[in-house]
Amino acid sequence: MTTKAQTHMYMQTLMPTAIARKLPATALTLALGGLLAACGGGGGGSAPTIDPAQLKGRWVTAAGVAPAMTAVVVPDANGAANAWLLAQDASRLVKLVVRSDSSANGKTYTLGQNNATGQAVTGQVNAALTASPKTIAFTGLNTGTLTQSDALATPAVQAEVQGNWRATLGGNAQTVQWSLGATGGLTGSSTTGCTYVGNVAAIASTAAYSVSFNESCADGSKTVFGGVGTLNAAKNGLTVVVASADESRGAAIFLAK
Numbered sequence: 001m002t003t004k005a006q007t008h009m010y011m012q013t014l015m016p017t018a019i020a021r022k023l024p025a026t027a028l029t030l031a032l033g034g035l036l037a038a039c040g041g042g043g044g045g046s047a048p049t050i051d052p053a054q055l056k057g058r059w060v061t062a063a064g065v066a067p068a069m070t071a072v073v074v075p076d077a078n079g080a081a082n083a084w085l086l087a088q089d090a091s092r093l094v095k096l097v098v099r100s101d102s103s104a105n106g107k108t109y110t111l112g113q114n115n116a117t118g119q120a121v122t123g124q125v126n127a128a129l130t131a132s133p134k135t136i137a138f139t140g141l142n143t144g145t146l147t148q149s150d151a152l153a154t155p156a157v158q159a160e161v162q163g164n165w166r167a168t169l170g171g172n173a174q175t176v177q178w179s180l181g182a183t184g185g186l187t188g189s190s191t192t193g194c195t196y197v198g199n200v201a202a203i204a205s206t207a208a209y210s211v212s213f214n215e216s217c218a219d220g221s222k223t224v225f226g227g228v229g230t231l232n233a234a235k236n237g238l239t240v241v242v243a244s245a246d247e248s249r250g251a252a253i254f255l256a257k
Contacts, residue, residue, distance in 0.1 A: 047101055047102035047103070047124055048102055049100055049101065049102070050098075050100055050101075050102050050125070050127065051100065052075060052079065052080050052081035052098045052099065052100060053075040053081065054127075054129055055073045055075075055081050055083070055098060055125070055127065055136060056073055056074060056075055056081070056151065056152055056153075056206065057072075057073060057134075057148045057149075057150055057151045057152050058070065058071070058072050058148070058149050058150040058152060058230070059071040059072075059073065059136055059146035059147060059148050059149065060146055060147060060149050061144045061145065061146055061147075062145075062147065065144055065145075066144075067087055067092070067142065067143065067144060068087065068088040068089065069085050069086065069087055069088065069143050069144060069146060070085070070086050070088055071083055071084065071085040071086070071136075071143070071146055072084050072152070072208065072228060072230060072241070073098070074152075074203060074206060074208055074228055075206075076097075079099075079100060080097050080098060080099045080100070081097070081098045082095070082096070082097060082098075082228070083095070083096040083097075083098050083104065083106075084096075084227065084228060084241045085138075085141075085143050086241060086252055087111075090111055090252065091110070091111055091112060092108065092109065092110060092111060093108070093109045093111055093241060093250045093251070093252055094106065094107070094108045094109070094121065094141060094143065095107050095108075095109075095118075095227075095241075095243050095247070095250060096121075096123075096138070096141075098125050102124050102125050102126075103122070103123075103124060103125075104122070104123045104124060104125045104138050104141070105120075105121070105122050105123075106120075106121060106247075107119060107120060107121065107243065107247050107250065108121045108141075109243075109249070109250035109251075111250075111251075111252065117248050117249070118243070118247055118248055118249065118250055121140070121141055122140065123138045123139050123140035123141040124138070124139045124140065125137070125138050125139075126138075126139060133147045133148055134147070134148040135147050135148070136148075150207070152206050152207040152208055152230075153205075153206075153207065154207045155202065155204065155205050155206065155207065156202035156203055156206060156207050156208055156209055156231075157202060158182070158183070158184060158201070158202045159182070160231060160235050161180050161184070161200055161202075161209060161229075161231065161238060162180050162181065162182050163179075163180060163257055164177065164178070164179050164180075164257065165177070165178045165179075165180065165238055165255040165256065165257055166178075166255065166256060166257075167253050167254060167255045167256070169253070174190060174191055174192050175190065175191045176188065176189075176190045176191075176196075176253070176255075177189060177190070178196065178255060180200050184199045184200045184201040184202075184209075185199060186198040186199055186200050186213055192217075192218075193217055193218030193219075194215055194216065194217040194218070195215075195216050195217075196213050196214070196215055196216075197213060197214050197216075198211070198212050198213025198214060198225075199211075199212055199213070200229060203228075207230065207231075208228050208229065208230050209228065209229040209230070209231075210226075210228065210229075211225075211226065211227050211228060211229045211240050211242060212224075212225065212226045212227075213225055223244050223245075223249070224244065224245040225242040225243065225244055225245070225251070226242060226243065226245065227240060227241045227242030227243060228240070228241060228242075229241075236256060236257045237254060237255070237256055237257075238254075238255040238256075238257075239252070239253070239254050239255075240252070240253050240255065
């Protein structure tokens with residue numbers, strides 16, 4: 001995802017974010033957490049078997065802990081879970097696939113003015129799901145220990161994301177606008193010449209939305225993005241975190257009604 005027109009965006013729910021790599025021509029920088037179940041304590045043996053679905057939720061680091069991260073974890077249809085971890089200062093986004101053998105593999109994206117290509121990361125998830133509060137940690141990823149702040153158990157309501165959404169980025173130099181229809185259809189544009197077509201759909205039994213869209217920019221670049229979105233409590237803020245289909249670029253964005 002790299003073209004002269006690329007940019008990055010920021011927002012908040014998950015927390016503010018930006019793109020891991022300048023999105024083509026104006027790329028809408030979109031951007032939200034949770035994780036795992038564990039068995040028993042550690043020891044030099046093999047990693048414990050887990051049920052990734054038990055990691056569903058939003059997870060945050062404790063106040064004053066660095067790096068401050070927010071994570072959203074959503075089970076997928078293949079028995080694994082997708083975990084999106086976003087630095088609360090919008091400097092970093094990590095996308096992981098967590099599997100039943102406790103492995104966590106994916107990409108990390110440095111977000112900022114000079115967005116870098118996603119770098120491969122490999123780790124392991126350690127979860128204390130019978131503790132109160134529940135906690136998870138990913139070894140080898142420098143994301144700290146996260147505590148569950150929301151189980152995301154209340155099913156998302158499609159009608160709550162319907163309407164017009166707007167995000168300002170790049171020091172107010174760029175604006176992205178999305179219009180979401182009653183069934184989740186997405187259309188939009190940016191002031192830098194990009195257009196967006198896709199879908200935002202409520203995920204069954206989960207307080208989150210599946211997000212997918214095609215970005216086409218004035219310089220001819222086209223990119224397919226996919227990820228997850230969550231609403232704030234007031235239902236007027238939508239945080240979206242996405243990665244490109246080839247996972248070379250990641251982005252986070254905070255949209256407001």
